[in-house]
Amino acid sequence: MTNPDQCNFAGCGQMVAASLDGEAFCREHFIAECYNRLGQYEEIRNGPGLSITNAESVRHFIHECTRSADEIEHAGLNLDNLEKAKLLHIILSASELGRHLRRSPRKVAAIPVRLTSEKLGGAWEEDTETVLVSRYGALVRCKHPAKAGETIQLLRADTGEQTLARVAWQRPLGGEDVRIGVEFVACENFWGLDWGVVEESR
Numbered sequence: 001m002t003n004p005d006q007c008n009f010a011g012c013g014q015m016v017a018a019s020l021d022g023e024a025f026c027r028e029h030f031i032a033e034c035y036n037r038l039g040q041y042e043e044i045r046n047g048p049g050l051s052i053t054n055a056e057s058v059r060h061f062i063h064e065c066t067r068s069a070d071e072i073e074h075a076g077l078n079l080d081n082l083e084k085a086k087l088l089h090i091i092l093s094a095s096e097l098g099r100h101l102r103r104s105p106r107k108v109a110a111i112p113v114r115l116t117s118e119k120l121g122g123a124w125e126e127d128t129e130t131v132l133v134s135r136y137g138a139l140v141r142c143k144h145p146a147k148a149g150e151t152i153q154l155l156r157a158d159t160g161e162q163t164l165a166r167v168a169w170q171r172p173l174g175g176e177d178v179r180i181g182v183e184f185v186a187c188e189n190f191w192g193l194d195w196g197v198v199e200e201s202r
């Protein structure tokens with residue numbers, strides 16, 4: 001049984017200051033948990049982008065962490081300058097995350113693609129498919145070790161169109177399956193989707 005007045009962080013036991021997703025934290029661990037989550041979301045959004053499915057939980061987090069950080073800051077109990085600065089930073093980062101969420105719709109779509117890397121000494125080609133697509137890129141299944149920063153060619157098997165993309169992010173999923181996030185180097189509406197409609201239907 002957890003004591004409702006005590007921080008849920010293992011072995012902490014300090015007084016609760018705020019909660020996130022039903023977990024209660026003391027001030028110190030609330031700040032740490034916010035930084036932790038903001039860092040994770042930052043990593044995702046720099047890579048494949050936030051998917052439509054996790055966008056809802058991110059929205060919920062933004063709302064909760066902003067409100068709690070604001071409350072703690074205004075309660076003003078024994079806050080030192082570093083804590084004040086951290087709370088403000090959390091509020092600003094959450095609001096930036098929220099802006100990004102509104103700007104970048106993603107669509108779950110399995111579009112067949114051929115990836116080609118012409119890396120010197122390590123060229124490869126792979127027929128695969130997308131997991132998510134966005135205006136600016138895609139999350140693609142890829143078994144080859146594509147590293148962040150590499151440029152690869154993307155060919156749509158259905159339309160024959162091709163474009164260059166930069167690998168932005170790579171995540172091992174355990175086993176053989178690895179997904180990479182790619183961003184188009186210069187391409188307008190490669191997926192041929194009406195993003196205004198995608199945006200509205202999220």
Ligand SMILES: [Zn+2]
Pocket residue numbers: 007008009012013014025026027028029030
């Ligand atoms: Zn704690």
